[in-house]
Amino acid sequence: MAKKRIIFEGNNVKYFPITNVGGDQFKAQAAFQGNLADRINNVLKFSIGKVETESKIKAYEYAAANPITFSQYQNASPQERNELLPKGTNVFNSTLRNAQINFLATDVAMAASKKISELELNANNTDMGVEEFEIQLNQIVDGYTKSFLEIDGEGAVTVKAKLATMAHTSLNGYYDKKIKLAKDIKDATVKDYANTSINDVGKIIQANGAFFEIYDDVDGVVVKQSVDEHIKKEKNRVRLELLIKGYKDIDGWSADWDAEVVKQKQMYLDGYYITPDVQESVKQANDMYDEAESGNFGGNQNMQEIYKSLDNKEKDAYLDKVEEWKDGVANKKKDRDEALAIDQSNLIKNTNIKFHEAIKENDYEKAVEAVNDMKDIPGAGDAYIAILKDFETKEQGGAFTDPLEFDKLEEMLIMGTITNEDIDKAYAARDITAKQRSDFKLAKDKRLTSTFKQADAYLKKAIGYEDTRITIGDSEEKTLAFERYRVKSIELYEYFLNTPDVTANELIAQAKEIVGKTTAIQDAKAKILKTRTEIKTTKYGQFTMNSNAMFVYAKKVGLTEAKTKSEFDNLFTTVEGVSTIISVLDSIKLIPEGGERSIEGTGILGSDVMQETVTRPLSITNDNIDILRSKLLAYQTLLIEDQQWAV
Numbered sequence: 001m002a003k004k005r006i007i008f009e010g011n012n013v014k015y016f017p018i019t020n021v022g023g024d025q026f027k028a029q030a031a032f033q034g035n036l037a038d039r040i041n042n043v044l045k046f047s048i049g050k051v052e053t054e055s056k057i058k059a060y061e062y063a064a065a066n067p068i069t070f071s072q073y074q075n076a077s078p079q080e081r082n083e084l085l086p087k088g089t090n091v092f093n094s095t096l097r098n099a100q101i102n103f104l105a106t107d108v109a110m111a112a113s114k115k116i117s118e119l120e121l122n123a124n125n126t127d128m129g130v131e132e133f134e135i136q137l138n139q140i141v142d143g144y145t146k147s148f149l150e151i152d153g154e155g156a157v158t159v160k161a162k163l164a165t166m167a168h169t170s171l172n173g174y175y176d177k178k179i180k181l182a183k184d185i186k187d188a189t190v191k192d193y194a195n196t197s198i199n200d201v202g203k204i205i206q207a208n209g210a211f212f213e214i215y216d217d218v219d220g221v222v223v224k225q226s227v228d229e230h231i232k233k234e235k236n237r238v239r240l241e242l243l244i245k246g247y248k249d250i251d252g253w254s255a256d257w258d259a260e261v262v263k264q265k266q267m268y269l270d271g272y273y274i275t276p277d278v279q280e281s282v283k284q285a286n287d288m289y290d291e292a293e294s295g296n297f298g299g300n301q302n303m304q305e306i307y308k309s310l311d312n313k314e315k316d317a318y319l320d321k322v323e324e325w326k327d328g329v330a331n332k333k334k335d336r337d338e339a340l341a342i343d344q345s346n347l348i349k350n351t352n353i354k355f356h357e358a359i360k361e362n363d364y365e366k367a368v369e370a371v372n373d374m375k376d377i378p379g380a381g382d383a384y385i386a387i388l389k390d391f392e393t394k395e396q397g398g399a400f401t402d403p404l405e406f407d408k409l410e411e412m413l414i415m416g417t418i419t420n421e422d423i424d425k426a427y428a429a430r431d432i433t434a435k436q437r438s439d440f441k442l443a444k445d446k447r448l449t450s451t452f453k454q455a456d457a458y459l460k461k462a463i464g465y466e467d468t469r470i471t472i473g474d475s476e477e478k479t480l481a482f483e484r485y486r487v488k489s490i491e492l493y494e495y496f497l498n499t500p501d502v503t504a505n506e507l508i509a510q511a512k513e514i515v516g517k518t519t520a521i522q523d524a525k526a527k528i529l530k531t532r533t534e535i536k537t538t539k540y541g542q543f544t545m546n547s548n549a550m551f552v553y554a555k556k557v558g559l560t561e562a563k564t565k566s567e568f569d570n571l572f573t574t575v576e577g578v579s580t581i582i583s584v585l586d587s588i589k590l591i592p593e594g595g596e597r598s599i600e601g602t603g604i605l606g607s608d609v610m611q612e613t614v615t616r617p618l619s620i621t622n623d624n625i626d627i628l629r630s631k632l633l634a635y636q637t638l639l640i641e642d643q644q645w646a647v
Contacts, residue, residue, distance in 0.1 A: 069107045104151060105159050112144045112163050116170050123174060133174050137167040190245045194253050197238040198260050204231060205264040210305030228309055231261060265306050266318045272297055273325055285329040292322045348374070348383045355387055359394055360565070361548055364430035367391060403546045403569075404537050405431035409440055414486050418444050443493060452496050455507035459488055462515040483526035488514050524642050531635045532572050540624040545581075549617040554584045556614055557599055575643070578636040585625050585632070591616050 123133050145160040212230040213222050273288050297303035355370035371391050374384045412418035427437040465485035536546040551568040554560040562568040571577030591597045596613045
């Protein structure tokens, strides 16, 4: 069963009396409440300000860490642009937007500056006009400003101000450069005209000399005036033109003009001595200097008047040049003469060397060529006479004789088998000299005279040599018999040749005397002669002991003091000389076969100083050297025995 609702009776809430409180109490309480509200507001404002500051700092830090470029913004999509430049009323977004806009403005300014620099470079390279330059500058400024309007209107104003300042500076600089360039071109043009006018002075003087002819249009005649008068008029005309054109250095130009007049006058006078007609002989140079000094110039009126127009100082300067030329002519001739003398001396020296080398090499044709060369040298008269005399002496002395061929002819002479053809053939081959050719022909004929034949026949029989019974080379005895006969026959012939009008009986008596001297000593001498001849003439390939190559080698290595081939051949006649020859052979063995050896200039073999190299004379082998060495030792023994017989 429901609970019975309780119903309160009315008027149960009675009035409760409150103690009476005054108004001041409530005012104080209200004031306290008001101060508390202000404090709370201040705390709230501080807290909000601190948050805003922190938001701004974070926005700037973000912008600095994530800067955007103008090209980045242009290439971004609308959504990306909103993210790059956020819009909103909160502190962070607004601060970030402002910071990024500042970065963009800076980037735009830098990009515009680069474009302006490129424009300046192109303008300088293409000589762009100022108006065109200004148009393109404005295009750069307007283009970047319009692009920035899409970003921020206020920022665009700032950007345009910056770009306008940059463009103004660039335009002023370009304008100043153009003005300076135009001025420089004008100054250069005027200066070039000034210089050209001075150059024209030379053309006037060089073409006309002292007088200038002009045509008078009024009278229709040619008027002759001095070149000085004409040049003076030209100077005044050009001076007035230069003043009108603003040329500043008039005084300098005037001085240069006057100096050029003097210079060109002197150059005109230079033609007096610097011409193809001047042969530059010393006499001519002296005469021309005297003419110039007198002012006569060989009667040349133009030059006379030009010379007169110069002052004394200018005349002296010109005469100094003429004197220098005159002295130069003399010096040139002296130098040419000295050079010619040196060349002639060297040529004479070299020709003499060629001649003496020919003598050393027993080369007749080379010697004759050297003599002819000396004959053709200008001014070598004395040297030619000397070398010709030397040649004749060498020829007569047998310097060009081939010992082998000479010995053959002598054997044929003594055996009576020689003919004029044999002698001429030997001479044609230059195996004997002209004198020897004459001597052989004379001996051939004189030995056929009855006087000599009688005495020579006795000599043969007494010595034991008869042509019909003995042949050379049949035996050592027969060969020695011939050698004895040859020695005595030569002795007999020399007596016959040097004793004019000798009778047959007298010559036979001389033969008997010669035969009476034949002893063991003569036999030994004959053997010595035979052995020596064999050693000297036996061929080993191309090598023989009496070859000129042997002498040249011995002299080169310094093992002989013999200065001529004849002196070297004399070494074979003495014991000491043979020892020297053996030493020469021994030195050859020090040279490798087919090789060469370095020697010192003093001629001492084995030196480390590589001044000259030597090769084996005519490629002689070691075996050949050993054979010759043994023969020389045996031959040396014969010489020693001969010395003992003599004692």
